[in-house]
Amino acid sequence: MTHSATAASPCPTQPGARQPGSKPPSFQDLILALHAYWSRQGCLILQPYDMEMGAGTYHPATTLHAVGRKPWAAAYVQPCRRPTDGRYGENPNRLQHYYQYQVIMKPSPQEAQTLLLDSYKELGLDPLTHDFRFVEDDWESPTLGAWGLGWEVWCDGMEVGQFTYFQQVGGIACELPCFEMTYGLERLAMYVQNIENVYDLDFNGRGVTYGDVFLRAEREYSAFNFEYANTELLARHFADAEGECAALLARKLALPAYDQCIKAGHLFNLLDARGVISVTERAAYIGRVRTLAKACCETWLAGEQD
């Protein structure tokens, strides 16, 4: 399953640039193209993790597998929930639920940048017609105790991805620094399809739009996130998740414990969206989630070395 050196060299792919007049890929075609591409690069194609989370990085396939000495390469789509970004379906660029395409390769392959640029070619973005750039963007996740160095990937002035060389995860220095690539799928699709409102995205190439699928969800979840989520319940669940995480860690059950950490992270995001967390409390909540994340990564690592 390790990522072999030969896979790192630019592999033969379908001709990148689309023929003039040909139809741009639909939202789901885009995902299928990325799956096919990264599968050819030796990545496991995983499925979304079945829990609510704010970014694809929280998937155990990234957070836990980033630590330790075992090589790893995976790609997957992860639905991301960012309650504070909800706009009741009224903003053409902001969603409280959207999809990230996440790639992680450990250790980072020699030709990571080339692999990435080739993936854009695969989607029809030719680097001799478009302006691709790597613009400094150091990444940090205070809740995961993680940081890395890398870039925003720009295409014609638009950020079409984030490229990070992880240096630390869960407070643990990455022994084999990995490469993480995150594509914001809606934004990328909007660019490829030349659409200005996310709800107008062509979802399947047969007349279904992104709005048909998600507009109602955006409205309802915005109301839930901002107005109706029961904050007492959320605060209680946060404490429960925290307690359960600690209890499971005592049993050295890293994965179930980490589920509780993910849960706590999302509950914190909801509380934040409801506006009931003061600035000082905010830092404290983040610290509590980080403590869980660190303990989970340590337990995971210890289990791996057994």
Add this chain to the structure above:
Amino acid sequence: MPEFFLELFSEEIPARMQTRAAADLERLAGEALAPLKPANLRAWAGARRIALAAEVAPGVAERRVHERGPRRTAPDKAIDGFLRKHGASRADLREEGDFWVLERVEPGVAAAVLIAAAMPTLLRHFPWPKSMRWGGTSLFTWVRPLRRIVALLDGEVVPFSLAEGEDDGHHLASADQSEGHRFLSPGAFPVSSAAQWAEELHRRHVMVDLGERKRVIAEGVASLAAAQGLAVVDDPGLLDEVAGLVEWPVPLLGRIDAAYMDLPVEVMQVSMRVNQRYFALRDAAGKAAPWFAFVANVAAHDGGATIIAGNERVLRARFADARHFWDHDRTVRLESRVAALEGVTFHAKLGSQGARVRRLVALARAIAPQVGADPALAARAALLCKADLTSGMVGEFPELQGVMGGYYAAHDGEDPQVAQAVREHYMPRGPSDAVPAAPVAVAVALADKFDQLAAFFGVGEKPSGSGDPFALRRAALGIVRILRENGLRIGILDLAQSACALSNATANEPAGKWPEKPAGKRPEEADKNVSHAQAETRLGRTDATGVSPGASEVCDFILERLRVQLRSEGARHDVLAAVLAAAHDGTGKGRGRDDDLVRLLAKTAQVTDLLGSPDGADLLTAFRRAANILRIEERKDGPHDGPIAKDRLVLPEERALADALADAEARLATALAAEDFAAATAALAALRPTVDAFFDKVTVNDPDPDLRRNRLRLLNRLRAAMGLTADFSRIEG
């Protein structure tokens, strides 16, 4: 001399680190190659590479070493230590008198050998602000993954690698292969010299010279703009950054959708500049034009049409977002946002922005009358000045704080002076930024900066060395500039005192004092309640003159900025120190020092003029002579500050000096009272001939003790009279 050439080819280097990296490379290579007497060092930096060229000696010549060691009688341990230090053995030692002497020949070293040995160390310790690990086989770090090393001495590869024991150094070893533009000229090519490298890269779509990239960008953007009858808004910082983002700059022009041209100009600029690195354009009348200029890194197959369309689209989305915040923020009054400041942390040790605003209100109201502002307006502006921190626009673009508050205040129908003060109270934001001039804005800007200094000094967060995380030096310099450029007569000690008292009183108070209105009281009185009563109980420590140590520290800090500022303007820094050291009101009473920057500067200017004149130079010599004599004699018999016995003035020169001093003292008193420092220094200058004649003809230490005492007292009066404007003992040179 042979040419040494080094290129370090990597993944994209952050633009802001490139210039420094080139300078570091030049300095470190200069040090590492010192034995080869490097000359004509040149360094380059760009998006994917840093490089260096130098002319070096072909090698270091053979050298005979002659080093004296321990005494022959020294214990073995000492001799062994000496040998270890030099990597020598007993056989290398020779006796010379009482000592052992080490004598050996150090062989010559070829340049290539020396370079090959020095480079891995240089690269391993290269001072990137942040470096990273990558891959799985090496601990070697670089700013981003390092991909190739070119190291040549007169075209021949200087062989070295970064491998070290088990660590394979990412298999990086020196070679002669470099790469051109990532897309336009992919693939490697051989390098033979610095000149060939630069030329070949140009053919391969890389401009290695920063100056050339900047020129191509600046000229290209300007000519595109001119073709539309527009001009580019000058932005050297942006030009530098963009030149670090591209290897092959291709300037392009895009259009701004007319629907967004009514957004505040600052909002448009920040979206364009900070987020997108676009240059703003102006029309002939100086108005913002519906165009932007930007720089691509590729000469596109379609002439840039796709790239332009893409960038226009991105900007539309950004402006649509900004429009949302702009419209949404204005649905509530700025005033109604004040309460939420309780939940915004100012600093972990300093409580909320809400507490801070309460202090600013009190402080701005107190400052207002001293700067000609209406206290009620100043208090109102202070109340509103931080409220935009909770607006959507400032949440998205923190750099617009203040500016947005100004817009929102104006939109709410606040007094224009209030809106202006909210907008300008952070100014000056940097050395090139203007200072506020309108009285209400000045009052709030001063309040903001004094509070900042008092609060951070109060919790021990003072700048140290080059570290100044809370921009306290900028705040202090801001105070200096506001007072100076507006000619404002304010004692900074009083302000520092009030600010310290307020911040001591409120720093740790619990949040939640808003928004209750003081029932039945005028707001002014309510504010006073917050501040002074609590302040006095807590402040406690003050010195004999009623100055708290904190306030005096803040004051010194501001004066230090003034000194640094004067020095950077080329003024004599010792004169300011001398003026500061003088008792300011001429009586030696009062606070003992001047805290009015405008007056200090006026005095400094006059004293500087005096010292520059022949009279002044002579007077300074006389002053030093007098001070020296007094210092010696006072050590013997204490101060000579008694009255002068007129009848014991026997020589005409000493009588003349006594008269001249009496005259000068009277003139000085009048001049200083009127703050006419030109007249004051003129009074001093007038003493010069009399003083010179005195020293010429009069022996101070006369055998007659009465005459001696009288003459010493004359000198003491001279010193005191001069000391009214400046402490001349602090003048250097």
